[in-house]
Amino acid sequence: MVIAGSWQLCDDGLTRPVLRASIRASDGTLIADDFLIDSGADRTVFSAALMVRLQLPTRNLDSGTALCGVGGQTDSVLVSATVQFLTQAGHPVRIHGEFAAFTDPTATDLSILGRDISDLFDLIISRRQSQILMIAGDHRYRVELGE
Numbered sequence: 001m002v003i004a005g006s007w008q009l010c011d012d013g014l015t016r017p018v019l020r021a022s023i024r025a026s027d028g029t030l031i032a033d034d035f036l037i038d039s040g041a042d043r044t045v046f047s048a049a050l051m052v053r054l055q056l057p058t059r060n061l062d063s064g065t066a067l068c069g070v071g072g073q074t075d076s077v078l079v080s081a082t083v084q085f086l087t088q089a090g091h092p093v094r095i096h097g098e099f100a101a102f103t104d105p106t107a108t109d110l111s112i113l114g115r116d117i118s119d120l121f122d123l124i125i126s127r128r129q130s131q132i133l134m135i136a137g138d139h140r141y142r143v144e145l146g147e
Contacts, residue, residue, distance in 0.1 A: 001093060002139050003085045003121070005132030008034060011109065017125050017132045019113055022084045026055040030084065033111050037125060037132065041114035046079065046101040050111050056081060058101065075103045083117065085134070095120070 005019035017037040022030040023046070033050045046054070058077035082096040095117055102108060121134035122141060135141055 001087045001091070001135070001137040003093060003134040004088055005037065005134070007127065007130055007132065016110075018110065019085065019132060019134065023050070023054055023081050025053065035113035036110040037118065037123070038112050038114060039118065039123070039125070041112050043114040043116045044083065044099050045076065045112040045114065046099060047108055047111045048102045048105040051079070051101045051103075054081070074107045076100050077103055
């Protein structure tokens, strides 16, 4: 299977690697969101804006646990959800788990795709080739010397 992402021009004028995913909201609808690929993030985190749209029940992080990054500690909660990607062939790939979610709307504009999901795939992030690919199953990749 191959899941393709894209390079997205963000509001600050920088271009970043993203993958589109959908999450089922409390009313049963699928809500699509762009996830920033962060190879240094331990876990996937939903943006506060996405959480407002999903209206899913949350629970507090365990005592002594916090969501920390370059900007320091950020308020967050946990949510049980299924993240759904579409392969290039249009087939859904669903990953169920307990994900973190920012509660502060200023924490980030984009949801973050962390290694809890990306480690399930071979991840290719190529700015020079303008490609973002998550590969698994029967698909493989090969690195060749260019001419």
